[in-house]
Amino acid sequence: MEHSNREGQRVPQVTFKTREGSQWKDVSTNDLFQGKTVVVFALPGAYTPTCSSSHVPRYNELGPVFQANGVDQVLCISVNDAFVMDAWAKDQNAENVRFISDGNGDFAAGMGMLVDKSDIGFGKRSWRYSMLVKDGVIEKMFIEPDKPGDPFEVSDADTMLHYINPQAKEPEFVTIFTRDGCPHCIRAKAMLKERGIAFEEIKTGQGTGVSSRTLRAITGRSTVPQVFIGGRHIGGADDLAHYFGVA
Structure with a gap:
């Protein structure tokens, strides 16, 4: 048809x-x-x-x-x-x-x-x-x-x-690994939100299915938050602040 x-x-x-x-x-x-x-x-x-x-x-x-x-x-x-x-x-x-x-x-x-x-x-x-x-x-x-x-x-x-628009710029997708009750995670998410950056949040810890071993296997670190932008590992909240040029 x-x-x-x-x-x-x-x-x-x-x-x-x-x-x-x-x-x-x-x-x-x-x-x-x-x-x-x-x-x-x-x-x-x-x-x-x-x-x-x-x-x-x-x-x-x-x-x-x-x-x-x-x-x-x-x-x-x-x-x-x-x-x-x-x-x-x-x-x-x-x-x-x-x-x-x-x-x-x-x-x-x-x-x-x-x-x-x-x-x-x-x-x-x-x-x-x-x-x-x-x-x-x-x-x-x-x-x-x-x-x-x-x-x-x-x-x-x-x-x-x-x-x-053949020249349209695609967004850089952002993923952040967090844990409930983590103040540094809250800080990192706030930095992203302040800049209007949408992100995927993956929670770690007991009951989430993402253990500290999984986090270390993916990021090389066991602490949270861990932020990825456009497939590149940025790191924690301080690293994200540095990425954004925030003192």
Whole structure:
């Protein structure tokens, strides 16, 4: 099946049934796209392996870079009900992506992307694709090739970012190993937060699954905090202060 490229056309006019807190809320196409620059990536289903391990996490990681390059919002659209999409959003902890439920497949159908996956018990679902939409008009689409299974070759976040700005600077990802009750850990995290640097925190100690032996094997040290920036080991709180040029 050849999936239609709709560049230059307007996105379908549909109403999405979403959940806001414990209430239903209708969200229209205009609510999402009018007057905005929006990146959309659509996928076959919440909680499925490629979607959870690759598609969503990378769009979330690059969310601030998309924003710095003129994108107002990143949307993930899937033919799942609103309860499933809300639960998946919480599970993914993807604060830079808005999850939209296309429960009846109206948007996917309007895009010419509704496909039959009854052979694996999914029923009608969306084909995997991404697009850049400006004020409701589709500027660019990246549609996965017509191959068996669930191809994931062109709708990824990096391909979209490279289209928007080939020279876009990716963020340096930060990981900090900490332990509850550690004042130096609090100090290190404060330095990162003051500079608006997002970070992943890995807690060590009893009950965390990360022992002092594990910490030493990874960092060469047994004390916390231990900070990594862009894959480079910075060290503890004093080392981080030196890295930032703080006396």
